[in-house]
Amino acid sequence: MIKFVLMVNRQGQTRLSRYYDPVELNRRTLLENHVVHCCLSRRKDQCSFVEYKDFKLVYRQYAALYIVVGVTDNENELSVYELVHNFVEVLDKYFSRVSELDIMFNLDRVHIILDEMIQNGHVVETNKSRILAPLTALNKMADG
C-alpha cells in the first residue's frame, strides 16, 4: 500500500503532499524533512529504493523536482516507480510540459489528477485519458 506521495524541489520545499495514512502535522514536517534529506543526498547511480524505518521510499527525480512515494513492504517497487512516471506523463500532457510552477499554481488540479490515479493508497486508474476525464470536462465547462 502507498502511504504518501510527496513532491519536493531540490531546496527541500514541499510542492505537493498527499497522505493515505493519517499523520499529524508536526510529524509530517519532520517526516518530510527526513525523507527529503534521505533522497536528495543520494547519487544518481544509487538505487531508487530506500529502506526508511518500517517502510520503503521509492523516488524518482525530474530535473529539480523529486517525487517520493512511501510504500509498505509488500508493494512492488518497480510498479510504483513506473506509476510515478505515469503520473508525471499525465501532468505533462495536461499542462503541456509541466514545470514546478504549474504544480504550485494549480495545486487543486494536480490533486484531482492524483486522486484519479491513487485512492486510499491503492492504484485505481492508469489510463491517461480516463485520469484526465474530470479535468477535460471541467475545461469544457469553462470554455462553454
Added chain:
Amino acid sequence: MPAVSKGDGMRGLAVFISDIRNCKSKEAEIKRINKELANIRSKFKGDKALDGYSKKKYVCKLLFIFLLGHDIDFGHMEAVNLLSSNKYTEKQIGYLFISVLVNSNSELIRLINNAIKNDLSSRNPTFMCLALHCIANVGSREMAEAFASEIPRILVAGDTMDSVKQSAALCLLRLYKTSPDLVLMGEWTSRVVHLLNDQHMGVVTAAISLITCLSQKNPDEFKTCVSLAVSRLSRIVSSASTDLQDYTYYFVPAPWLSCKLLRLLQCYPPPEDGAVKGRLVECLETILNKAQEPPKSKKVQHSNAKNAILFEAISLIIHYDSEPNLLVRACNQLGQFLQHRETNLRYLALESMCTLASSEFSHEAVKTHIETVINALKTERDVSVRQRAADLLYAMCDRSNAKQIVAEMLSYLETADYSIREEMVLKVAILAEKYAVDYSWYVDTILNLIRIAGDYVSEEVWYRVIQIVINRDDVQGYAAKTVFEALQAPACHENMVKVGGYILGEFGNLIAGDPRSSPLVQFNLLHSKFHLCSVPTRALLLSAYIKFINLFPETKATIQEVLRCDSQIRNSDVELQQRAVEYLKLSSIASTDVLATVLEEMPPFPERESSILAKLKKKKGPGAVSVTDLEDSKREGGELNGGSDRGPDSGAMAASNASTPSPSADLLGIRSAAPIGAAPTSAGSLLVDVFSEAGPAAPSAAVNDDGFLRDLEPTETSDSLLVEGSGDSDSAPPSEDPATLLSEADELLNKFVCKNNGVLFENQLLQIGIKSEYRQNLGRMYLFYGNKTSVQFASFTTTPQLNVQTKPVEPLVEGGAQIQQVLNIECLTDFSEAPLLNIKFRYGGALQNLSLKLPVTINKFFQPTEMTSHDFFQRWKQLSLPQQEAQKIFKANHSMDTEVLKAKLLGLGTALLDDVDPNPENYVCAGVIQTKGQQVGCLLRLEPNGQAQMYRLTLRCSKDSVSMRLCELLAQQF
C-alpha cells in the same frame, strides 16, 4: 489539451504564491503567511457574505499554507459550505480541504455527511465520485454508520458508471478497514468477486484492492476469486501489446493490473483445480519467457514495467514453493539481474533471491551465485545494495560454505558502513555459532569480530562466546590461549578485555603451564588494561582477580596488594569499592576450601535459543524477547554477590501486608489478591543464586545491574494452596509411596522453623530451593526446582498433598535449568503436621518419586507483639490452666551464644522482649498466631543454663494444642 493559465483565474492565489516564492528567508515567509492568514480570517468573519469563488480562493490559499507545514485551525466551515455548491471546482476544493484537513472525529462530520448524502443521490457521476473519495479519505465511524449499507449497492449496481464503481470499491475498502463490523459483505460477496470480470480495466484495478483485503480476512468466502484472477491474468499476459490500448504502458499490457492480480493470488495456496493451475503455470512461464525476449522498446519504462510483473511473478512462485522447475528458472533469471547495469534491478534481484534461498528446491541454485554476491558486497557503490548482498549471503549460508561466507563478511566488516556494522556483527556471530564444526574456529571468528569491529559487538555477542566456551570443555584451553594472545596487542578493544578477563579467570589454569603465560604474566597482562577500562569492565576484572587467587595461590600476595591499594579500596565507585573490599576480605579470611567452593568454575549454562538470534530478531521487529539480560545477571550472580542491597525484603513485607484480605474474604480470594511484587531476599545463599535465573519463567523481568536477585520474581505458576487445618483426623495425608519419604525430612523441616529461605532438598539430580513469606494468616512460598544434571526431566509433576487447586508446573525441566512454582497458603486453623509435597519425574527412563515435608509450621503465622514487663506477667498469669502450658527441659544441641539465640527467636516470628524477665539471662517472647478462624496468643520463656548446657522452655498459649506443638518444634532448635 488547452494551455492552463497560472492559477486559472484565481489571481489573488497566484499573487500569494508568487509572494511566497519570492520570500528570501524563512522568517519573511512566515510573516507573509501570517499576514495572509489574518486577511482570510477577517474575510471569513466579515459581515459580507462571500461568494463561492472567493470562498474557493481562500480555501485554496489555506490548503497551500497547510502544505507549507503550517497548522490551519479555521476555514472548515467555509469548506463545508463549498460542498453544497453546484460548481464542480468549488465542490472539489471543499472536498479536498476536508479530506486533507478534517480528522475522523471532527464535529463537522454530521454536516459533511449531509452534503455527501446529497451528492450520492445526485446521480451526477463526478459528484458521486467526490463524495465517495471523501468517505474513503475520512473513513470515520459516523460515516461508516451512515453509508456502509449504501456503498456495496452502488458498487455492484448495473447502471453505475465505471468511475463511480472505482471510487466505491476503494471507499468500501476503507470502511471495511476502519469499521469491519458495519460492512456486511454476505450477499454482495459473489458480485464483488465478479468485478474481476468487469469489462473495464480500471474497475478491475480498483476492485482487486478491495478483494485482496477481503480475501486476507475471509479466504474461504472469496476463494472463487482465484480462478477468475487466473483467467484475467492469462488474458492479459497472452494479449498482444495493442489489444489493451490505453492500458498498455510502453508496449507492456496493463502492468499495474498484472502486478495486482499476481499479488491477489499470493493470498492463496496453489489452485487445487488442475486446469486453473495449468493455466496459471502457463502464465508464469510466459512471463519468465518474455524476460528473455528482445525488448520491444529501448525505453527504460518498458523494461521496468516488464520487470515489475516479473518480480511479482517470482514472488508468487516463491510463495507457492511447490514448482521446482519454476523456482530454478526464477533463480536463474535473478542471477542474470545480479549483473545488470541497472542498480534498481540488482537491488531487487538480491532482495528476491534472499527469499528464494530459504526454499529447499532453489537453495542449491541460489548458492551457485555466491561469487557474484560476494563481489556485490565488495564493489557495489550503494550501501543499500551492499546491505542486500550481506542479507543474501546470510540467507544462503549453510555448512558447506559457512567458512567462506563468514570470512568474506569479516573482511567486509573492516570497511563496512557504520550504519550496517552492528547487524553484520550479529550475523557473523550467528553464522559462526550455527555452522561451527570445530569450536576453535568459532572462538577465532568471534575474537576477530571483536578485534575488527569491537565497538559494534553488542553485549549479547560476547556473552554468547563465554556461554559456549563454558559449556564446551574441549575448547576452553584453546580459548584461554587465544584470548591471551589477543590481549597482547598494545591496543585492544574493551570487549576483548571483558572476554579475556572472564575466560582467563575461569580457565587461565589451562595455559599456566607455559612459562610465557604463567599466572603472574596472565595477571599482569590483564591488569595492564585495567586502568583504561570502564567501571563495569573493571568490576569484571576484579572478579577475575579473585578467581585467580583461587586458581593460583601464588598470585595471592600480588593481587591482594592490588586490591588493597587506595585506588581500589577507596574507589569513588561504590561497586568497585565494595568488590575490592569484599574480595580482599574473602581472600584473607576464607580457607582454601571455602575459596574453592565459592569461586568454583562456572556451571554450564542451560542450552537455549542463542541470545544474539533474539537480538537480531529484535532489531528486525518488535516482539522478540531479550533473554540476554537474564544471562548476564545470572553470571553476575555466580561470580559472587557483589553486595547487593537487601532492601526489597521490606518492600515485600509491606506489599503482602497490603494484600491481606479481610477475614470475610472467601478462600479463593487470595488468588486474586495483589501479588507480592517485590523481590525475595538474597538470604537464599549462593546456592540459590547460582540457580537463580528464572528458567522458563518470565524472561521479561526487568533486570538491572544487581538484578539477579529479581530474577526470582514470582511471575510463573501461581498455585493456590489452602492449608487445611489439620485436626488429627486428616493430619497425616496418605503418601502414595511412603518408602520414599526421606527419613531426614524432619531434620530438613527443623531447619526451616526459624528461617524462611534456603535449600529444602538436594540429591544427585535435583535441588529444591525455597523462599517464603508470611503475613498474618497468609503465606506465599516459592519453590525452585533445579535440574542438576545435563539431561531433561520429563513428566515433571509436583503434588502438594493438600486440599489444593494446583496448576501444574512445566512438565519438562531442561538439563541445568530451573523452574519455579508459587504456593499460596492460608492458615485456617492451628495444625501440627507439615503438608507434604510429592514430586515425580522421569530422569532417563526411570521414574523418580519423592515426598517432602513442606516447611510450613504453625509459628510461621506469628505476629510479634510488643508489651511491657507488667503486661507480660499479667497475661502470663491469665494463661494459668495446666493444659495451656507446655514445658520442656532439654540439652543444648547448638551454640548457646546470645546473638545466635536472639536471631533464632526473632526468626521464630515472635517479638523478643527486653527487660521483662528479672533474670537478664532469660529470653521472653510474645506473639499472636493468626489463623483464619481465630487468633492464638502465645508467650514464651527460654531459660538457658550455660553451665549445664541445658535449657528450660516454657510456652503458654490461649489454645492448648498450640502450646504443645510449639514446644515440640522449638525444642529441636536450641
